[in-house]
Structure formats: structure tokens, C-alpha cells
Amino acid sequence: MAVSDTTTAPIRRHRPSNARSILGLTGPAYLWLVITILLPLAAMFYFSFLSDVPLPGRDWQVTLSNYTAFFQQDFYRTLMLRSLRLGFEVALWCFVIGFPCAYVLAKTIKGRWREALFLMVIIPFWSNALIRVFSWTMVLRGNGILERFLDWLIPGFGSLNLMFTYEAVVIGLVHSYLPYMILTCYISLSTIDDDLIDAARSMGASRLTVLRRIILPLSMPGIVAGAVLIFVPVIGSFMEPRILGGREGTFLGTVIEDQFTSVFNWPLGAALSFILLACVMVIFAVFQPILRRAS
Amino acid sequence: MASVTVSHVSKSFGDFQALSDVSIEFADGGFYALLGPSGSGKTTLLRQIAGFSFPDSGEIRIGGEAVESVPVEKRNIGMMFQNYALFPNMSVFDNVAFGLMVRDTPRSEIKARVGEALELVRLSGYDERKPHQLSGGQRQRVALARAIVFRPQVLLLDEPLSALDKALRLGMQVELKRIQREVGITTIFVTHDQEEALTLSDKVGVLKDGKLLQEGTPRELYERPRTAFAATFLGDANLFNGIADDGELALADGTRLRTLEPLARSGRMTCAVRPEKIAIVEDSAQLSSDSNVLEAELEQTIFAGNSLSYLLRHGDTSLRVFAQNRAAADLQPGQRVRLAWCSADTIPVEA
Ligand SMILES: Nc1ncnc2c1ncn2[C@@H]1O[C@H](COP(=O)(O)OP(=O)(O)OP(=O)(O)O)[C@@H](O)[C@H]1O
Ligand SMILES: [Mg+2]
Numbered sequence: 001m002a003v004s005d006t007t008t009a010p011i012r013r014h015r016p017s018n019a020r021s022i023l024g025l026t027g028p029a030y031l032w033l034v035i036t037i038l039l040p041l042a043a044m045f046y047f048s049f050l051s052d053v054p055l056p057g058r059d060w061q062v063t064l065s066n067y068t069a070f071f072q073q074d075f076y077r078t079l080m081l082r083s084l085r086l087g088f089e090v091a092l093w094c095f096v097i098g099f100p101c102a103y104v105l106a107k108t109i110k111g112r113w114r115e116a117l118f119l120m121v122i123i124p125f126w127s128n129a130l131i132r133v134f135s136w137t138m139v140l141r142g143n144g145i146l147e148r149f150l151d152w153l154i155p156g157f158g159s160l161n162l163m164f165t166y167e168a169v170v171i172g173l174v175h176s177y178l179p180y181m182i183l184t185c186y187i188s189l190s191t192i193d194d195d196l197i198d199a200a201r202s203m204g205a206s207r208l209t210v211l212r213r214i215i216l217p218l219s220m221p222g223i224v225a226g227a228v229l230i231f232v233p234v235i236g237s238f239m240e241p242r243i244l245g246g247r248e249g250t251f252l253g254t255v256i257e258d259q260f261t262s263v264f265n266w267p268l269g270a271a272l273s274f275i276l277l278a279c280v281m282v283i284f285a286v287f288q289p290i291l292r293r294a295s
Numbered sequence: 296m297a298s299v300t301v302s303h304v305s306k307s308f309g310d311f312q313a314l315s316d317v318s319i320e321f322a323d324g325g326f327y328a329l330l331g332p333s334g335s336g337k338t339t340l341l342r343q344i345a346g347f348s349f350p351d352s353g354e355i356r357i358g359g360e361a362v363e364s365v366p367v368e369k370r371n372i373g374m375m376f377q378n379y380a381l382f383p384n385m386s387v388f389d390n391v392a393f394g395l396m397v398r399d400t401p402r403s404e405i406k407a408r409v410g411e412a413l414e415l416v417r418l419s420g421y422d423e424r425k426p427h428q429l430s431g432g433q434r435q436r437v438a439l440a441r442a443i444v445f446r447p448q449v450l451l452l453d454e455p456l457s458a459l460d461k462a463l464r465l466g467m468q469v470e471l472k473r474i475q476r477e478v479g480i481t482t483i484f485v486t487h488d489q490e491e492a493l494t495l496s497d498k499v500g501v502l503k504d505g506k507l508l509q510e511g512t513p514r515e516l517y518e519r520p521r522t523a524f525a526a527t528f529l530g531d532a533n534l535f536n537g538i539a540d541d542g543e544l545a546l547a548d549g550t551r552l553r554t555l556e557p558l559a560r561s562g563r564m565t566c567a568v569r570p571e572k573i574a575i576v577e578d579s580a581q582l583s584s585d586s587n588v589l590e591a592e593l594e595q596t597i598f599a600g601n602s603l604s605y606l607l608r609h610g611d612t613s614l615r616v617f618a619q620n621r622a623a624a625d626l627q628p629g630q631r632v633r634l635a636w637c638s639a640d641t642i643p644v645e646a
Binding site for chain 2: 200209214
């Protein structure tokens, strides 16, 4: 008995210090998050219930009108749907383009070439977002680089009229957010053992079957992570829609930005932001079972 | 079904030569064991045969057709990977069913055959588990079931039973042999267990440093190893170094050993003698004229249940002698004993 006591006692004494070390390790990060995100967010949440910006000389009271405005005017709901659709489409295109790219990077290319190609994926990340978007205007505008190129390829091609359209916004956003999808897919693809693919092939599976039954299911965590990382910022985006969308580029994100920068109606902007946030949460809650199964 | 012909295959990874000029004929319906130390190129050879990667030079034919000319999924090869390569996202049932499913086998037949295969590897009732919920040995058996369930024409097994306990392993060996014989699958299997290699296979090949050292029936390989390495890798062997003189092997102390056939070469030679071929005999015992006799000092006796090993010393050579428990004499360490064996059991080998 005495022997077993001495062996179990240190383990028992060990446990609380384990909890303490978890607290010690995560504590600073949470403190940082509370100070930098939660506090300002709480202030914004408070603003969203005011009738005007709480500045001296302004008349303001607590109200729900900012929220009811969203439900009373079709305009906002249409915008919300438009933004959600934009989020889905951009995430989808990022997947369609990014997944094959990540697959090639993770499974086909080896050694130095992989590093070089990786760099090409990352470099857009390093350039200034504004510059990236404006360079797209050079490409997409009438008689721009794209049209001239197509005209050179097929003489008499005519005009695409891409600039200031919904499509232009999608193109710009896909370009901006593609690296997220490539990186998350690359990570989950590179954890797939090549032997699994060989094994499946040797058992008689075609490439398509291997993709459908082995590779896609096993890389689902990366795909989902990438899609979430893209979807959330895209539905609130305002820069790309403004610059590339022109008049067609009105989304919830641009309207919210207007409230803060030009209309100076912070309470409405805040309320719209929180409605957007709630919407995202509802979507994730609804898809939760699928997301969980995927990862 | 199909024979597999490997001719002059070489494969290197960077500067490292993993296979050099390997030629093996795997007979149709045969059971071939590949033996060799770790890193000798066994897995590499299996991968070339399966066509997962292609040799730098040389050719592999399955049933007369070059491996490269048939896409992987059309080759009908069952490969069991050394690391099992189970699909982590699928249940045990789906893993085993995979090969049947992609062949559009009817559902009822899939169910029956997967059930049969799982029963064979003693894993009935584990259908719904995921690979990560299995023990190492269970995973290995799922991998085995998965490789055999669709009755491939060639079965490549990379250490199929290495993680199993002895009882289970013996059971699996019997089953493996039975299916192989019934279906006539050309089977190539890698093993580190020499006993398994000798009992199961009808042909054995020994690989070392990417080269095929020797191949033959288990009996040939065991009784007539050509190199000291093959003699010691496959079973135990006593090695005697000496000088060939007048057709006999002269040891340093002057003892002369006769071999099966008089030695043709002269100069330094090595001969191997299996420990169980040597008997400890009484001084007075009458020996036939073709016996080799050697004096040695007993150093240690190792008791192993049904048998005994004697560790002895003759000059600076250590020797090992096996005796059945029934026949064992009671000997003391330090005692000088007389060893005798038939000259036909003295095998000249390359050092
Ligand atoms: N992809 C690779 N790149 C570089 N070297 C490799 C590669 N695959 C195998 N090798 C090398 O080739 C040699 C043979 O490897 P192989 O896997 O065939 O050995 P093995 O005989 O199966 O060994 P074990 O019994 O340990 O499984 C090893 O030295 C290994 O390091
Ligand atoms: Mg191996």
C-alpha cells in the first residue's frame, strides 16, 4: 500500500498544476483578445442601439430603430442576400481554382520547384491590397490588358464590358482570397499518405474514384477551413466591390462602410454589422453538422 | 493467373542504388518469399512490380505484359503495404469492400465476400470501426483482408504478419497458404521471419544491398547457402575459416574438415555447418569414415524448452550446436567435448 501511495500521490498533485499551465499558456492570448477585440466590439454593440453618434452637442437616445430598419426595408435584405451570394461564389471559385493548384503543389511537384511555385502563391499576399485591386482595373477596363490580349488572340473579338460588373468584383475577390484556399488545402492534402492513393489505384480505382472517395474526404477539413476563412471577410468586403464594381458594387459591406465614412451614421453601420455577424453565425449553426463531419 | 518476370531491374534514389540488376522469375501460382535485411530493397522491388514507380532500367512483365503498358487500376494487383495504408476516413468494412466496390460488384456479393475475408483474418464484428480505433495487429489484418478480398491475380505482401502474436500468425499462415493454393494467386511476400519464409513459400530469394544474392527452394537455400551471409541470415550457421588444402579445409590448429565434394579452389575458404547437424559424441563413439570431428570447449548451455543450444569455442571460433531436449547430455561449462558431423553437411560458402 505504502508503495502505491507514493506512486499515485505525485500524479494527483500534478493535475492542478496542469490546469494552471494551460491557463498560463492561453491566458495572455485571451487577455489580448479581450482588450483588442471584445472591448471595441462591445462599444460598437452599444452604439448600435443609439439613435445618433453619442457626441457632445448631439441629441441621442437608446432605440431599436437601427435593427428594425433592416427588417422594414427590402433594400437591406436584398443587399444581405447579394453579399451572401458573393461570399458563396467567391469561396466556390477559390475552391475550384485553388484545390487543383494545391493538389499539384502537394502531390505532383517535388523539391525546389514546389518552393518556387509556393512563392508565386504567397507573393500576392505581400503586395498592398489596394495596388492589387487597382491593377485589376487596368486588366479589366474597356480596351484594357485583357481585351487587347483577346483581340490579339482572336481579331475582332470586340468588347467584354467586364469592368464595373458583378463579375469583376468576383474576379478581384477570388484573386485576393485564393491563397487562403490554396494554403489550407495544401496543408490537409500534404498530410495524405501517398501510399493511400497507390493502394486505391492498385485496387482498381480510377483517378476520379480516388479523388471522390479518398482525396476529397480526407482534405475536407482544409477545404472547409479555407471556405470559412474566405466567406466571412468576403461578405463584409467593401474595397473590391467599390473599385471594381462601380455602381454594380453595392453590397452590405459597402453600405456599412458608407455609414462610417461618408454618412456618419455609426449606429446604423454598427447595427448592420451585427446583423451580418448574426447571419454568419446562423449559417454556421445550420451547417454545423456537415462542417463537423467534414473535419 | 499470371507469372511475374523481373529482368535486370535497377532503381536508384538520387545517388543511392536501391536495386541493382535484379532478375527474378515469379512462377504462375507460386508462393515466393523475399528475405533480406532492413533497407535491402524489398519494398522498393514490390513497388516496382506493382507499378507505383518505374525502374530506371530493366523490365517487369506480369502475365507477359509490360507493367508500364497497363494503367495501375487495370493491373489487378493486390498490394498490402508495410504501413498498411488503410483509408482513415472509411470503416473497416468500407476499407475491405473498396476493391470490390470499384469493380461494381453487386451489394449482396460485397457483403458476403467482405464478411468472409474479415472472418478469415478473425475480425468479424469489427466492420464499423475506423482504422484509428484498431490495434496495430488488427490494422495489419484489415490490410491483409483488403488485399486478398478481390482475388487479384498477383498478391504482393509487405511483411503481412509481422505485428501478430505467434498463435495468430500461425493461423494466418495456414489461411494464407490455403487461399493462395485454392485461388492460385501468384504471391510474393516479404518477411523478416525466416521460419515463415521456409514453411510457407515454394521459393525463397535473399536480397542484400539491392542485389539478389541467391534464390531457390527453401530446402536448397537452407541446405546449400552460397554465401556466409545467406547461411547466417537464413537460419543459424557455424562458420569455419581455413585454407583449402588438398580438397579439404585446414583450420588454423591443423584440424582438417572434409566437405561434400573436395574443394576445387585453393587459398582461404569458409565453410558453413548448421548447428543441428553437429552432434556431441562420446570419445569412444564409433564414427563413420566420412565424419568431421572437432574438439571444442563448452562455454554455455542455453535451455529453450524443447531444445538446447550449446555455445562452444574452438580456438577463436565460437560454435553453436542444437540438440533436442530428449537427446541432450548433461554437460558442464568448461568441459571439453567432441563434435562430429557428416562431411556432406559442410558447405563451402563465399565469405
Ligand atoms: N523514396 C525514396 N527516396 C530515397 N531513398 C529511398 C526511397 N525509398 C527507399 N529508399 C531507400 O532505398 C533502400 C531500400 O528501401 P526499401 O524500403 O526497399 O527497404 P526494405 O528492404 O523494404 O527495408 P525494410 O525491411 O526495413 O522494410 C533504403 O536504404 C531506403 O533508404
Ligand atoms: Mg520494406
